[in-house]
Amino acid sequence: MEKLSIVVPCYNEEAAIPIFYKVIKETLENMKLKYEIIFVDDGSKDKTLEILKSIKDDKVKYISFSRNFGKEAAMLAGLEEAAGDYIAPMDADLQDPPSLLPVMYDILKTEDFDCVGTRRVTRKGEPKIRSFFARMFYRIINKISKVEMVDGARDFRLMKRCVVDAILSLKECNRYSKGIFSFVGFKTKWLEYENIERVAGTTKWSFWKLFLYAVEGIVSFSVAPLSISILMGLLFILISFIILITMFFVGFSSTLILLTIIINCFGLSFVFTGIVSIYLSKLFLESKNRPIYIVREKN
Ligand code: UDP
Numbered sequence: 001m002e003k004l005s006i007v008v009p010c011y012n013e014e015a016a017i018p019i020f021y022k023v024i025k026e027t028l029e030n031m032k033l034k035y036e037i038i039f040v041d042d043g044s045k046d047k048t049l050e051i052l053k054s055i056k057d058d059k060v061k062y063i064s065f066s067r068n069f070g071k072e073a074a075m076l077a078g079l080e081e082a083a084g085d086y087i088a089p090m091d092a093d094l095q096d097p098p099s100l101l102p103v104m105y106d107i108l109k110t111e112d113f114d115c116v117g118t119r120r121v122t123r124k125g126e127p128k129i130r131s132f133f134a135r136m137f138y139r140i141i142n143k144i145s146k147v148e149m150v151d152g153a154r155d156f157r158l159m160k161r162c163v164v165d166a167i168l169s170l171k172e173c174n175r176y177s178k179g180i181f182s183f184v185g186f187k188t189k190w191l192e193y194e195n196i197e198r199v200a201g202t203t204k205w206s207f208w209k210l211f212l213y214a215v216e217g218i219v220s221f222s223v224a225p226l227s228i229s230i231l232m233g234l235l236f237i238l239i240s241f242i243i244l245i246t247m248f249f250v251g252f253s254s255t256l257i258l259l260t261i262i263i264n265c266f267g268l269s270f271v272f273t274g275i276v277s278i279y280l281s282k283l284f285l286e287s288k289n290r291p292i293y294i295v296r297e298k299n
């Protein structure tokens with residue numbers, strides 16, 4: 001019989017976990033499959049770990065981090081632990097409807113897909129300004145990056161083993177899931193649904209955290225900002241040439257010559273900083289090689 005693994009990153013989810021567990025348990029029992037639920041406690045400061053330990057169920061596993069490493073790290077730890085033929089990461093707040101799981105499983109069984117992803121078609125219940133910046137982010141990153149990022153795509157997806165193995169074969173420390181998921185490719189079918197508000201607790205994302213996340217996405221999957229600095233340098237050099245040529249016709253002045261030299265130097269330094277940064281950034285990302293998470297305890 002085939003096995004399904006559910007991976008649940010949890011950060012301060014004491015209020016949501018009991019509700020989530022009840023609903024997911026019911027769904028999985030009805031699916032007539034072997035299954036496991038892997039909760040990853042991402043260094044929670046509330047009773048999350050206590051609650052996880054109190055669940056007496058041999059199908060439930062938990063991994064607890066030594067501190068908060070972020071959702072990406074928690075998801076990775078869960079995917080590494082998962083032993084299923086099918087694997088689905090899910091949020092603990094029931095914003096990823098468990099009722100979709102049987103539908104997704106059915107698609108993978110009967111159609112020629114390796115992965116079923118979900119995307120929100122509305123951003124109902126989200127601050128307007130946040131939706132605006134999210135939309136802008138997707139527009140920019142899709143212009144400057146070779147992998148396609150789907151607007152509104154959630155991390156909630158059901159994947160065949162081969163997709164997860166491919167994801168785990170990417171060893172980079174800067175893990176930007178949305179990028180990694182599309183980088184590995186495979187045939188993906190998208191299910192759309194309306195945004196659902198979280199069942200309990202509060203969102204862990206501040207505007208600043210989201211901003212850093214967006215920057216991370218751009219830096220991990222595009223070197224366009226570096227090329228832009230080179231372009232800017234070339235622009236400066238062009239301007240200085242235009243000034244030089246103008247002076248040739250209009251007549252020289254020492255102030256203008258000085259100005260031209262300054263602008264030229266600016267241009268050149270932009271170009272060289274840009275080129276060096278490209279090499280440096282590659283080296284930097286490769287060389288850190290720190291563990292992505294540290295486990296304090298697990299069962
Ligand atoms: N999460 C986590 N580590 C973090 C932040 C969030 O493991 O540092 C988990 C969180 O417990 C939840 C999921 O990631 O299960 C999504 O977080 P949240 O619901 O706060 O994000 P939103 O749905 O508002 O985008």
Ligand code: MG
Binds near residue numbers: 091093198203
């Ligand atoms: Mg949520």
